[in-house]
Amino acid sequence: MFKKQYESHESVSIIFEGKRLNVEKGLTVAAALLVSGNTVFRASVVSGEPRAPYCMMGVCFECLIEIDGIPNQRACMAPVREAMKIKRQIKP
Amino acid sequence: MAAAITARAHGLSVLVLDEQPSAGGQIFRNIETLEATRNSEFIKLGKEYEFGSSLVRRFKKSGADYFSDRSVWQIDNNLQIHHVSASSSKNNSVVSHCQAKRLLIAVGAMERPMPLPGWTIPGVMPCTAADVLYKSSGFIPDGKVVLAGSGPLLLLIGCRLLDVGVHVSAFLDTSMNGALLKALPLLPNALRSHKYLTRGLSLLWKIRKAGIPFYSGIQNIEALGSSKLEKVRIRKSGKSFDVKADLLLLHNGVVPNVQITRNLGCEHRWYDVQRYWEPIVDNWGNTSVDDVSIAGDCGRVAGAAISEASGHLAALETVYQLGIISQTERDKLSRTHRIELARHQHVRPFLDKLFQPSKKWLIPEDDKTLACRCEEVNVSEIRETVRMGIKDPDRLKSMTRCGMGYCQARMCGLTVSEIIAEENKVSPEEIGYFRVRSPIRPVTLGQVAEID
Numbered sequence: 001m002f003k004k005q006y007e008s009h010e011s012v013s014i015i016f017e018g019k020r021l022n023v024e025k026g027l028t029v030a031a032a033l034l035v036s037g038n039t040v041f042r043a044s045v046v047s048g049e050p051r052a053p054y055c056m057m058g059v060c061f062e063c064l065i066e067i068d069g070i071p072n073q074r075a076c077m078a079p080v081r082e083a084m085k086i087k088r089q090i091k092p
Numbered sequence: 093m094a095a096a097i098t099a100r101a102h103g104l105s106v107l108v109l110d111e112q113p114s115a116g117g118q119i120f121r122n123i124e125t126l127e128a129t130r131n132s133e134f135i136k137l138g139k140e141y142e143f144g145s146s147l148v149r150r151f152k153k154s155g156a157d158y159f160s161d162r163s164v165w166q167i168d169n170n171l172q173i174h175h176v177s178a179s180s181s182k183n184n185s186v187v188s189h190c191q192a193k194r195l196l197i198a199v200g201a202m203e204r205p206m207p208l209p210g211w212t213i214p215g216v217m218p219c220t221a222a223d224v225l226y227k228s229s230g231f232i233p234d235g236k237v238v239l240a241g242s243g244p245l246l247l248l249i250g251c252r253l254l255d256v257g258v259h260v261s262a263f264l265d266t267s268m269n270g271a272l273l274k275a276l277p278l279l280p281n282a283l284r285s286h287k288y289l290t291r292g293l294s295l296l297w298k299i300r301k302a303g304i305p306f307y308s309g310i311q312n313i314e315a316l317g318s319s320k321l322e323k324v325r326i327r328k329s330g331k332s333f334d335v336k337a338d339l340l341l342l343h344n345g346v347v348p349n350v351q352i353t354r355n356l357g358c359e360h361r362w363y364d365v366q367r368y369w370e371p372i373v374d375n376w377g378n379t380s381v382d383d384v385s386i387a388g389d390c391g392r393v394a395g396a397a398i399s400e401a402s403g404h405l406a407a408l409e410t411v412y413q414l415g416i417i418s419q420t421e422r423d424k425l426s427r428t429h430r431i432e433l434a435r436h437q438h439v440r441p442f443l444d445k446l447f448q449p450s451k452k453w454l455i456p457e458d459d460k461t462l463a464c465r466c467e468e469v470n471v472s473e474i475r476e477t478v479r480m481g482i483k484d485p486d487r488l489k490s491m492t493r494c495g496m497g498y499c500q501a502r503m504c505g506l507t508v509s510e511i512i513a514e515e516n517k518v519s520p521e522e523i524g525y526f527r528v529r530s531p532i533r534p535v536t537l538g539q540v541a542e543i544d
Contacts, residue, residue: 005232028229062465070536079113
């Protein structure tokens with residue numbers, strides 16, 4: 001959906017759905033996941049349909065995701081940190 | 093930022109709470125880092141950004157206490173302001189509060205949601221989302237992009253995408269038929285700030301010259317795909333055709349972010365040309381609530397230059413209200429800002445009329461389209477509830493859950509007012525809006541428990 005224009009020099013590694021992912025330092029969780037090709041962040045609590053980040057500025061609450069065990073975090077507002085554990089919000 | 097600079101210049105103690113990660117708002121987002129580390133891109137953004145950068149520098153030097161990453165979630169009647177980290181809901185993410193004598197709200201605007209079938213599919217976004225990813229992260233859309241909507245911002249962002257080599261496979265113009273004709277009487281005055289007009293025309297020309305298929309008179313747009321966008325179905329002159337797309341960027345104008353002013357009980361009115369709610373203010377940005385004023389695009393949406401002037405004016409009023417300068421001094425000091433304000437304002441009535449949103453894109457024709465994304469309430473469910481005699485948005489909310497989700501009606505609020513108004517054949521002014529209650533940002537119980 002989105003791509004980098006250039007390679008970055010500094011990276012951090014995050015754990016998304018149990019897998020290690022090296023991403024550019026300074027990105028938000030939403031940007032980091034989108035550029036790594038992960039477009040589905042959660043399932044709608046009503047229909048279960050897949051949902052992705054929408055506004056990217058903290059207004060729409062579409063990008064809610066679990067970060068370090070705390071659910072419903074706005075991925076577009078949260079910067080990536082080393083060893084951050086991120087999980088999709090999909091009901092089993 | 094402008095208000096903080098002026099207030100500090102008169103010796104006020106100023107606290108600035110910003111929900112975003114760095115100063116600059118949406119227009120000048122991430123501007124300091126852009127200038128420092130991606131200078132060639134910064135220069136390409138144009139002269140305004142150089143100005144924006146100097147504004148941020150002056151703001152940072154002003155002596156105002158600036159806190160980024162702070163979400164205001166409650167404001168008490170005595171102007172005690174509660175705020176919390178915007179980026180984390182950890183209990184220890186510093187829940188805090190402060191006491192203000194005067195409050196200036198400058199939360200800016202947001203894109204008007206543009207509900208259409210399939211707009212919840214990953215790969216459909218408002219056009220500013222692409223702009224945020226570009227400015228904050230240096231990312232550009234990958235694959236085929238379809239732009240749809242109406243307004244100067246869509247042209248601007250479309251041109252930026254072309255500049256960085258993005259493949260735009262179609263431009264779907266949803267402007268109102270005959271809008272130009274309606275706006276024409278306002279043109280002579282608009283010519284007094286002709287820079288905006290020549291800029292707009294050059295953007296349009298660039299898009300046309302790039303050879304992007306440009307479609308006007310669109311009847312319907314539908315996003316199709318399952319876990320990601322695959323194509324956009326367009327209906328025009330009674331015929332449907334598909335355009336393959338990886339990203340559909342929507343835009344239907346910009347509306348004030350009224351969550352805080354609504355929550356505080358400020359009086360609002362319906363601005364019929366641009367079809368949104370705006371807080372009622374006097375010439376100094378004072379709202380109907382004592383000691384609460386606004387500046388910038390969270391009032392009448394008018395862009396960066398006007399927002400800045402209105403910030404200086406609101407600050408001068410605050411300085412006057414706190415007894416530091418006299419009324420005469422206030423008026424004298426405000427003169428240059430008033431001139432600046434007027435200089436940029438000539439063009440606004442014309443632009444507002446030219447890009448007035450047409451009904452078709454405010455209320456989706458397809459009744460199964462979701463109006464409320466969070467609780468998945470579609471247009472038909474809202475209409476049926478209204479036909480049962482429900483006229484009040486809050487009653488509709490309790491019956492349908494529309495507006496009860498995480499975004500707290502930021503995405504569906506305007507659509508709901510429009511639908512109820514249409515069903516009752518009245519103006520949304522008569523219908524009103526959802527009551528906005530605290531917390532205006534979701535907070536966890538753990539965070540509330542941290543408050544001392």
